[in-house]
Structure formats: C-alpha cells, structure tokens
Amino acid sequence: MTSVAAYAAPAPKAPLERTTIERRAVGEFDVLIDIKFAGICHSDIHQVREGWGKGIFPMVPGHEIAGVVSEVGSGVTKYAVGDRVGVGCMVDSCRECDNCRAGLQQYCDQRPTMTYNGIGKDGRPTYGGYSQKIVVDENYVVRIPDGLALDVAAPLLCAGITTYSPLKHWNAGPGKKVAVVGFGGLGHVGVKIAHALGAEVTVLSQSLRKKDDGLRLGADHYYATGDPKTFEDLKGTFDLILNTVSAPLDFAAFLSLLRTDGAMVNVGLPEEPVQIVLQSLFGNRRSVSSSSIGGIPETQEMLDFCAEHNLGAEIELIGASEINDAYERVLSSDVRYRFVIDTATI
Numbered sequence: 001m002t003s004v005a006a007y008a009a010p011a012p013k014a015p016l017e018r019t020t021i022e023r024r025a026v027g028e029f030d031v032l033i034d035i036k037f038a039g040i041c042h043s044d045i046h047q048v049r050e051g052w053g054k055g056i057f058p059m060v061p062g063h064e065i066a067g068v069v070s071e072v073g074s075g076v077t078k079y080a081v082g083d084r085v086g087v088g089c090m091v092d093s094c095r096e097c098d099n100c101r102a103g104l105q106q107y108c109d110q111r112p113t114m115t116y117n118g119i120g121k122d123g124r125p126t127y128g129g130y131s132q133k134i135v136v137d138e139n140y141v142v143r144i145p146d147g148l149a150l151d152v153a154a155p156l157l158c159a160g161i162t163t164y165s166p167l168k169h170w171n172a173g174p175g176k177k178v179a180v181v182g183f184g185g186l187g188h189v190g191v192k193i194a195h196a197l198g199a200e201v202t203v204l205s206q207s208l209r210k211k212d213d214g215l216r217l218g219a220d221h222y223y224a225t226g227d228p229k230t231f232e233d234l235k236g237t238f239d240l241i242l243n244t245v246s247a248p249l250d251f252a253a254f255l256s257l258l259r260t261d262g263a264m265v266n267v268g269l270p271e272e273p274v275q276i277v278l279q280s281l282f283g284n285r286r287s288v289s290s291s292s293i294g295g296i297p298e299t300q301e302m303l304d305f306c307a308e309h310n311l312g313a314e315i316e317l318i319g320a321s322e323i324n325d326a327y328e329r330v331l332s333s334d335v336r337y338r339f340v341i342d343t344a345t346i
Contacts, residue, residue, distance in 0.1 A: 001024060002022070003020045003022060003023075004022070004023050004132050004133045005020055006018075006019055006021045006060045006132070007131070008059060008127075009048045009058065010058045011057050012048070013048070013049050013050070016130070016324055016327075018346065019058065021060060024135050026071050027073050027135075027137075028073045028074050029076055029137055030072075030076070030135050030136065030137055030138065031069050031071070031073070031085070031135070031136060031137075031138050032069070032070050032071035032134075032135050033069055033070065033085055033134050033136065033141070034067050034068050034069075034070045035131060036066055036067045036068060036151075037065075037066045037150050037153075037154040037340050037341065037342060038065055038154060038341045038343055039062070039155035039157070039158065039338055039339070040064075040323070040327070040330065040341065041061075041155075041158050041185065042184075042185060042186075042246055043063075043158070044061035044062065044063075044327075045330060045331065046246070046269075047061065047117050048327075051271040056119070056125045059116065060127035060129075061116055061117075061128050062115070062116060062128035062341075063090075063114070063115040063129060063158055064088070064154045064156075065115070065128070065129035065134065065154065066084075066085075066086050066151070067150070067343075068085070069083045077138075078141070083143065084144040085142065086141070086143075086144050086154070086156075086157045086299075087115060087129070087134060087136050087140065087142075088115070088157035088161060089115055089158055090115060091115050091118075091120070091126060091136050092113035092120065092140055093105040093110070093111075094108050094110040103297040107292065113126060114126060116129075130323065130341060130346070142157075142300045143303070144303060145304060146307075147310065148307045149312060151315060151342075152313050152314075152315055153306075153313075154313070154340050155315065155338040156302065156303060156306055159313060160193070160306060160313070161298065162267050162291070162293050163186055163189050163242065163244070164305070165293065165298055165302075166242060167193055167194055167197060167199075168197075169291065170239075172194050174198040176200070176239045176240065177199070177200045177202070177238045177239050178242065179201075179203075179204050179238045179240070179242070180194065180219075180241075180244060181225075181244060182204075182245035182268065183205045183213070183337075184244065184333060184335075185335070186267060187203070187244040187245075188213070188313070188337040189337075189338075190244055191218050192218050192311050193302075193306075194242070195220075196309040196311055200220050201218055201220050202219065202237075203221070204230070204257075206224065208222065208224050210222075213314075231253050231256060235256055235257060236256070236258070236260075236284070238257050238258055238259060238262055239258075239262050240262065240264075241254060241257060241258060241263070241265070242267065243264060243266045246268035246269055247268070247270055248275075251274065251275070251277070251280065251288070252277050255280040255286050255288070260284040262284070263288070263289055264286070264287070264288050264289070265288075265290060266290045267290065267291055267292075276288060313338045314337040315337070315338050316335055316339050316340070318339055319345035320345045321345065326339040
C-alpha cells in the first residue's frame with residue numbers, strides 16, 4: 001500500500017479537503033499512474049452531494065484522468081514506464097458477460113467497478129482522480145496519443161466518450177442533422193465531435209449567450225430554447241438530438257424537432273424523474289434513448305479520433321484549492337467549458 005495525497009469530501013455535501021488515501025500495491029497486471037490532470041465533471045458534484053443516491057465516504061471524485069505511467073506489474077504488456085495514459089469512469093468489470101466480451105464494459109451485466117464511489121473486487125472503496133497517483137489494471141487504461149496535450153485530453157475520458165459513443169452509434173455524419181442540447185462541459189465536446197464526424201450541427205441552448213463560442217467550435221447553427229419561435233422554426237428538422245443537460249426538459253417540445261425515425265438520446269442524468277408523453281413519439285416513429293460512456297476499445301478509438309482532428313476540451317486550469325469554488329461555478333454555468341485540476345497542486 002502507498003499513501004497518496006488527495007482531495008476528498010469527508011461526508012455528503014461537505015466541502016472537499018486535502019487528505020491522504022491508500023493505493024494498493026502494484027499487482028501483476030497493474031500500472032501505477034502519476035496523475036497530471038483531472039477534470040471536474042458535473043457527475044462529481046451529483047455524487048458528492050448524493051443527488052443520485054447514497055455515496056461512499058470519504059469520497060475522492062474524478063474520472064477524467066490523464067497522466068504518465070511510473071511503474072508496471074510483471075505481467076503488463078500494453079504499457080511501459082513513461083507512457084501517456086488515461087483512465088475514465090470505470091476501472092474494472094466482470095470481463096465474462098456478453099457485453100464485456102464485446103468491449104462494452106460500460107454495460108457489464110454485473111455492473112462495472114466505477115473509478116470512484118464504487119467497491120473494487122478486493123472489497124475496498126475506489127478513489128478517483130483528485131489525487132496524485134492511481135493504480136489500475138492495464139485492461140482499463142487507455143493510451144493518450146502524442147498529438148493530444150494531457151490537460152485538454154483529461155475531460156475526453158468522460159465528456160469525450162459520453163458524446164462520441166452515441167454520435168457514432170446513431171450514425172452522426174455527412175447528410176445527418178444533429179442537435180446538441182446544452183452547451184456546457186459535455187455539449188461543447190459533443191459539438192466538436194459531431195462537426196468532425198461531418199454532421200450538420202445545431203446547438204439548442206437556453207440563450208444565445210454562448211453563440212459565438214458555439215459557432216467557433218463547430219456548430220453550423222445556434223438557437224435559443226428560451227424563444228418559443230425556435231420550436232416552431234425547427235419542427236421536424238433533426239435526425240438526432242443529443243441531450244447533454246442534467247435537468248428536466250419539456251420532452252414533447254424537443255421530440256417535435258425530430259424527423260421521422262429520429263432519436264433523442266439523453267446523456268445528462270437529472271436527479272429527479274422525468275415525464276414523457278407517449279403521444280409525442282407516435283406521429284413520426286420517433287424514439288427516446290440514452291447512452292452511458294463507452295467501452296475501453298471505443299474510448300481508445302475516441303482518443304485517436306480526437307488526436308487525428310486536433311480536438312480537445314476547452315478548459316480552465318485550476319489549483320486543487322479552487323475545487324470547491326469550481327463546484328459552485330459549475331452549478332451556476334460559470335465555466336467555459338471544463339475545469340481541470342493541476343494535480344501537482346494537491
């Protein structure tokens with residue numbers, strides 16, 4: 001075991017504070033990663049504040065991890081000391097179910113072991129990336145291509161794969177009209193990826209406050225959902241709507257924007273139940289779905305794609321002492337567009 005400096009929430013809704021945690025010894029198939037950068041995801045806030053259910057405390061959040069390998073186990077074949085690597089939302093799974101065998105570890109029948117706020121196979125709580133080091137099985141680590149700076153790559157380990165996976169699955173590309181609801185930490189990356197895939201991209205945001213940024217980052221159009229005329233003008237327009245917000249929406253209004261056979265895919269997860277009126281689906285064989293991150297192979301594919309297209313997150317780099325302020329700023333939408341912690345400051 002190794003003692004490592006970290007930032008943790010000692011109890012639900014408590015401010016995060018500096019502490020030390022124990023990391024397991026490097027096993028045969030493990031890699032020890034010196035974490036360089038860790039993104040702050042809205043889901044970190046949901047879990048620290050138990051918005052999605054009871055948590056495990058003390059909680060060290062962080063599942064957008066970018067760093068450098070500093071030690072490898074004797075059986076490791078995929079990585080070597082000095083490699084640039086990332087860890088996303090999960091660090092293990094059953095490895096035996098159909099989904100795991102298909103590279104869809106995020107849908108493991110036994111549920112994947114989450115990077116933090118989870119219990120590992122050793123029975124110990126998992127601790128995330130707001131720390132200086134982490135030990136992970138090599139099969140749940142991905143390589144960060146040389147063309148991606150580690151700081152802008154870190155958010156791709158959640159925000160990138162969370163948007164890339166549904167965009168690929170629902171065939172976003174040339175000839176397709178894609179709308180991204182929300183232009184925040186997830187949405188801005190979704191816009192970049194959808195644009196790079198060749199789709200015609202529209203941002204649907206509450207206001208036009210971020211319009212210039214949206215167009216600069218790849219959107220072809222930008223509309224305010226606070227204007228009722230938007231829903232009149234765009235009726236029956238989109239093949240795919242990617243909803244990135246974690247707040248309830250008027251689903252009937254958004255579903256009316258879909259073409260025949262269009263799909264609205266939700267990657268934001270509100271803390272409260274949402275209501276969908278089935279009549280809003282009937283007219284044009286529309287569908288509502290959801291998507292959860294991506295498997296390890298697809299996460300690697302996403303990173304390679306982002307490197308090829310010179311695509312990283314738009315970030316604001318902060319010190320660890322600013323984490324609690326950053327949480328409040330995320331909740332008030334005061335970030336453009338992802339906070340990333342310089343873990344050297346922990």
